[in-house]
Amino acid sequence: MAGLDTVTDVSGPINPNNNTRNIVISINKSISLQECIHKRKAINMIAVLGGGISGLAAAHYLKTLGSSSRILLLEASSRLGGWINSVEQDGAVYELGPRTLRAAGNAGANTLALAESLGLREKIISINYSHASTQNRMILVDGKLHKLPNSLKTVFTKCSPFSKPLAMSAVNDLFAKKVVNNDESLFSFASRRFGLEIAKYAIDPLTRGVFAGNACELSVTSLARRLHEVEQQYGSVLVGLLKDRKNAEKPDPLLRKCELVIQARKEKWAVWSLSGGLETFVKVLQEKLVQDGIELKTSTPVKGIKKSSSKLVVQTDEEEIEVNKVVSCLPSRNLSSVIRATSPELSQLLDTIPYATVGVVNLEYKGQVLDEPAFGYLVPSSQPNKVLGVIFDTCTFPQGDRTILTVMMGGYWFKSLFGDTPSSEELLEVATREVKETLKITMKPVHYKVNILRDCIPQYVVGHSETQHNLRKLIQHMKIPLCLAGNSYDGVGVNDAIMSAKRAVL
Structure with missing residues (x-):
């Protein structure tokens, strides 16, 4: 575009048909035409980066909490909602991501x-x-399903695969020595305080089901902070919880x-x-944002963020947008690449947060094919199995005369188990073999859906709390008008992501 004349004015009278301005271009030598078209300047504009549930929530709270700024949301993909993705197929709803x-x-x-x-x-x-899907939760050990204790009676009864009643773990906590530290792994903490079996058959499968992660690496201060804090103060988790009730969440x-x-x-x-499905939440929230005049742009990946005096310039393929503030709900690794030019140190810190990839296979069978209603089962990492767990979807939310199961696999171990690019056929074969061997379902599914959710769950490894604290401290020190929100920092669940967005914009 070199050699073009320049413009000084792109304003014009309001067009009564669409409430926009008819652009009038005056020629002179001050601002290039290309810069005028490709650089958007706005007074009091806030850019929300990422159109997952945290980004949508951030835009909503900015508007409802009284911000007078113009709000622009940018999403790289062609849809909003992020990992929340409910798909209809022949009258059935499959959840490809979160479901409750x-x-x-x-x-x-x-x-x-x-x-x-x-x-x-x-x-x-x-x-x-009192629902069966809440009461009945199982783990798979040595090829057999074992119900986890779910009542006061079962806590005082020996339940396989545990070698003694779970109540005995309380005795272990009362006599275990305190280890002074700032952080340690969930597995280490649980094993030290409550015994190896609790860590192996309760904490380990739980972290695989919720975080698709390795309990031996995940942080106790990030995922069970209160338990760690009362142990450090009182020397016992149970004693600490009793004595420190005033500091429990109100x-x-x-x-x-x-x-x-x-x-x-x-x-x-x-x-x-x-x-x-859960995506109904996303669709209604999206409609509300549009009604509130918030600009939503999909298929618009952010290419860079650079500082401009006290403001930031957000760069996309089409334009540069000068904004007063950025609320980033991007995954930390995505933000790392676009903020690198502004702060290599911040980018390096963001890169230290690892992610897990999960293979998800939805299987639909005709009729009711399960022997007993339950939430499903999880598989401890000590078992020779590629599967993290199986969710009995239609036990929680029935969908007529059909059974829908969701098989999750890989997680922290995805690459070592499946390589970089496993085929859909390979993942489907693993899923159908699992339900055949464990649940004795020999019939073929009438429908199925296979997905690989790459880098879908951030891993809060030991030291994560310090990392996210240092990230925000660095942003404050450098006076960057940037807020961090989303599941990379303050909790991986949907509730956590929404609350993170709310706190970021307050």
Whole structure:
């Protein structure tokens, strides 16, 4: 475009048909035409990067909490919602990512309050603590399914594969020596305080199911901070929890007034979802953002972020956008690549957060083919199995005369088990063999869906709390108008991501 004349004015009268300006270009030598077209300057603009649930929530809270700034959301892919992805096939709904939301805690209450504000009450499907999918949770050990203790009676009864009642782990905690440290692995902490079997058959499979991760590397201060804190102060987890009750999380008084939160507490909801799948949440939130005048741009990856005085310039393939602030809900590794020119040190810190890839296979069978209703089962890492666990989807949310299962595999071990690019046929074969051998389902599925969710879950390894603290401290020190939100930092669940977005924009 070299050699073109320049422009000084791109304003013009309002077009009454579409409320936009008819562009009038005046020629002179001050600003190039290319710069005018490709560099958007706006007073009081905030850019939200990433259109997953945290990005959508951040844009929503910016608007509803009173920001007068213009809000622009940029998403690299062609759809919004991130890992929340509900797919319909012949009348059935498959969840390719998260499928339920927990109702407990302030983060759970916050999501319920958001759902109520979006008018989603009538679409909610709730599951209480007495439901079979809440009561019956299993682990696979030595080729057999074992129910985990789920009542006071079973806690005091020896249940295989544990060699003694789980209540005995409390005795272990009372006599175990405190090890002074700032952080350690979940496996080490649980084994030290409650015994090896608790770590091996409870904590290990739990971390595989929730984080697709290795309990021997995941951080106790990031994932069970309160347990670690009371142990460090009182020398025992159980004694500490009793003596330190005043410092336990208090219910947010504002959230407690929400009618949906009141209902959930009264009816003892364990988890909930929405008719049509969890993506219904995304679609309704997206519609609300559009109604509120927030600009949503998909298929627009961010290529770079550079500092411009007290502002930031967000670079895409099409334009450069000068903004007052950026709320990044990008995965930390994605943000690392686009912030490198502004701060190599910040980029390097962001790169230290690893991710796990999960293979997900949805299997649909005709009729009710399971012997007993349950949430599903998890597989401890000590077992020679490529599968992390199997979820019994239609036990939680029935879908007529069909059984839908979701088989999760790989995680922290994905590359070592499957290489870089396993075929769909290979993953399907692993999934169908697993349900055949463990659940004795010999029939072929009538439908299936295979997906690889690459780098879908950040791994909060030992030292993660310090990393995320240092990230925010560095941003503050460098006076970069940048806020971090999303599951890379403050919790990997949907509730955590939404709460992270809210806190980032307050």
